[in-house]
Amino acid sequence: MSTPYAKLPAWADYGLIPLINLSVAFIVAGFVVLLVGENPFRAAVILVEGAFGKGTGIAFTLFYATTFIFTGLSVAVAAHCGLFNIGTEGQAYIAGLGIAIVCLSFDSVLPWWLTFPMAIVASAAVGALWALIPAYLQAKRGSHIVITTIMFNFIAASVMVYLLVGPLKPAGSQAPQTRNFLAGAELPKLNWIIELFGAKIRSAPLNICFLLALVMAFVVWLLIWRTKLGYEMRTYGHSPKAARYAGISETRIIITAMMISGALAGMMALNPVMGDQHNVAIDFVSGAGFVGIAVALMGRLHPIGIVLAAILFGMLYQGGAELSFEMPAITRDMIVIIQGLVILFAGALEHMFRPYIQALFASFSPRSVGMEAVKGKGA
C-alpha cells in the first residue's frame, strides 16, 4: 500500500497555509481581547496602524525584524542539519562581549565603517565559539544539543551579568552596562529610505544592520541550496544514516553547522548594540533568540519565509507596544499571549489545516497536487 503523497502548489504551501494559520491565530487572539472587554477590531486596527501606519512605526517594525531575521536564520541553518539550536539566545548575548571589546577599543580612533566589519567578525566569532562547545559535546559525546544549548544560555547570561556589573562597567556608574560608544561605533540609520517614500520619522533605531540581515539571508540561501557544505548539512539533517553512507563526517558536519548557526546568532547582537543602544547592557537580547525559533518554523526554514516571518513578528512587537499604550486593558502580557498564539498556530500547529487543504485541492484539480506524476507508468 503506497501512501498517497499529495503535494500542494508552491503558492498554497508557502502562502495560503501560513495565511490561514495566521488568520486563525488572530481570530483566537480576538476572542482573548474580547474577554478583557476591549473591541478586537479596534485592537487590530491599532496594532496594524502602530506597526505600519506611520514612518516611525515602520522603522521600528523593521528594526525588530532585523533582529529576528538573524536569530531565525541561525535556527534554520542548524535545523537544516537536523539540529535544534535552542541556544541562539545565549550565543547572541555572549556575542555582545565581542562587540563590546571591538567597540570600546576602537570607537575613539576609527570611523564606523572600519569598526563595523571588525565588530561583525567579532560577534560572529564569539557566537560561533559559544555554539562550538555544545556542538562538540553532541558530535563526540552524544550529549543532546537541546539540553546543552539551553544550559549554555544560562551560562552566557551569568557570564554577561558578571562582566557587566564588574569589568565592563565604567567606574562609578550605577548601571549594569558598558560606557556608551562614541561616534566611531555608531551605525548609520536607514530612516532616510523610509523618508524617501514621503513618511516622516521622529527617532527610530532602524539601521544598516537591516541590510546586513538581508545579505545574510541571501548567503544562507546560497549556503543551504547551492554549496556542497549545504548539501552535506541537508543530507545529515534528513538522514544521518544516509550521511554516514555518503561518507559525510558526522563530527565535522555537526560542528560546522552549529558554528555557522552560532555566528548568525552572534551577528544579531550588532543590531541593538551598535545600531540602537550604543552600549552593551544586561539582557539586551530579551528573548529574541526564542522568537527566532518561531520565525524559523513559520518561515519554513527558508530565508524568504524567515524575512517575512521576521517582519510579522516585528509588527507584533511594534504594534503590540502601541496597542498596550492605547488600550490600557491590554497589557504587555496580553501582547505576549497574542504572540504566543501566532507561534502556536503558525509553528506548533503548522500542519493542522494542511490535510483539509490538500483534500480540497485534490478535489478541485488533481493535477495541481502533482498526482499524475506520482503514478508514473511501469517501473
Place this chain on the structure above:
Amino acid sequence: MAQAAIELIGINKSFGAVRANRDINLEIARGTIHGIVGENGAGKSTLMSILYGFYQADSGEIRVGGKPASIKTPNDAIALGIGMVHQHFMLVDNFSVLENIILGAETDALLKSSIAKARSELDRLEREYGLEVDPDAIIEELPVGLQQRVEILKALYRGAEILILDEPTGVLTPAEADHLFRILRQLKEQGKTVVLITHKLREIMAITDTVSVMRQGTMVATRETKKTTVEELAELMVGRRVLLRVEKGEAEAGGVKLAVKNLTVKDSRGVTMVDDISFDIRAGEIVGIAGVAGNGQSELLEAISGIRRAVSGSVMLDGKPIDLTGAADPGELRDRGLAHVPEDRHHVGLVLAFEENENSILGYHDDPRYLKGPFLDIDAITADARDKIEKYDIRPANPHLKTANFSGGNQQKIVLAREIEQDPGVLIVGQPTRGVDVGAIEFIHKRLIAMRDQGKAVLVVSVELDEIRSLSDRILVMFAGRIVGERGPDASEGELGLLMAGVEQEAAA
C-alpha cells in the same frame, strides 16, 4: 460453487487523485484459499484495508455471507468474523502469548477471568488447527514463525471465519513457510476462508484455489489456480511478458577483487552478528549470500562498505586492506572502486526529501565534475541525472521531482544508476529488488549480470532465495553470523532452505 464468504461490488477508493481501487468486483468463495497478487502499488493492500475497516470505500458495496455489511472500523470487521494477519506483526513484544491474545478482547476489568477463559479456548484452537504455541512464552523470545502463529490465533480467538494474510512469508524460512501453508490448508478444511496477499507467484501456485490479479488499481483477472501458470500471472500483473529468470552465460571468474578474512562484527548491543567469516569474490562473478533476514547479512555489508566497525578480521580490496576500525571513510572506498547499494534505500541509499538529481550524486558529491569551487554545479548535476534517467528508464523522467514521489522500483534504479555508472570494480548490493515491482526486477537483474560480464566483482545479499539462485555464480548461506555452506547456482531450494534454517547437513554437496 460454494456460497460466497465475501463479495466486493464496485469498490472505488481514491487518495486525492490517486485512484487506488477502481470498480473492483471480487467474490471469495467460502472454504477456499484465495490469492491476490499484484505489483507494489497495485492496490491490494488498500482493498484489504477497506475490507478490514482501516479505510472507507468511496463507493461500492461489501457483502459478508451474502448480507450487505458496513465496515467502518476494524472492530466491525472482527464482529463480522474477518481477521487479519499483518505483514508487520501487531504484537506486544514483552507480553506473553496469552496476554497478546486477549489484548483488546478482555471481558473484565480484572484480567484473571479473561486469562482463564482464553487459556481453555486457546487449548481448543491449538488442538483443532495444529497451532502449537506455549501460551506462557514471551513474544520476543519466540522465532518469527511462531509469532505469526500467535497472530493467527489472535484472529481465530476473536471468532474469525475469514482470515486475511498480508505478505505472510516475507520473514519466514522456506521450512517455516511450508509449515504455515499446512496450517492454512487445515483452516480451509475446517471451513475457514483464507485470503492471501502476496507478490510471490510460487506461493500462489502452491497453495491457493483461486487467484485474482490486480494491476494499477483494477482487478484484471481471476483464475482458477489449477488452470493458470506462473508465466500467465506474471504477464497479467505487469501487463506485458516478463522473463522471470534472467538468461546468463557462464561466469569467467578472474583474480580476487575482494577478500574477506576472519571477519567478526558486533551490533550496537554488543551481540556478535558476523562470526569469523571468510570468503573471496573474483572479478567477473556474482556471489550471492542467502539467509533469513537478521542472520548477520546486514552487518556484513555495512562492515565491508565502511559504515560499521568490525571487531576483528580483515577485508582486502584489490589486495590492499580496508580500514575496519570504523574510521573508514565510505567516500575513500568509493574512490577505490567499491560501490555499495544499501539494503535500506529509504534511509541510507537515498534522502527521500531530496530532488532526484540531488540523490544522483549522494556519496559522489565530492567529485569535481559536480562542483564549481565550494558550489554545486546544478547544471552539470542535472545533466548527469537526466543521462542516468534515460539509461535506466527511470520514471517519471523528471530530475527535479522529489525522490519520495518515485515508486520503489524507480527509487532502486536511482541508487543503482548512481553506483553502477561510477564504474566500480566491486559492487556490493543488499536486497536488490526488495519492494520492487516485477518489471523492474528483470531490469535490475540484467544490469547486475551486465556488470559481471564486464569483469566486475558483484556481491549480492538477498532474502529472496529465487533471486539468489537466479543471479549467483556461487551461493554462500549465512546462518547465525556464520557461513554454513557454499553451493553452486544449481543447488536445490530444499537444500538451501535447510542450510538457511541452520540444519547441519551430513550429505556433502
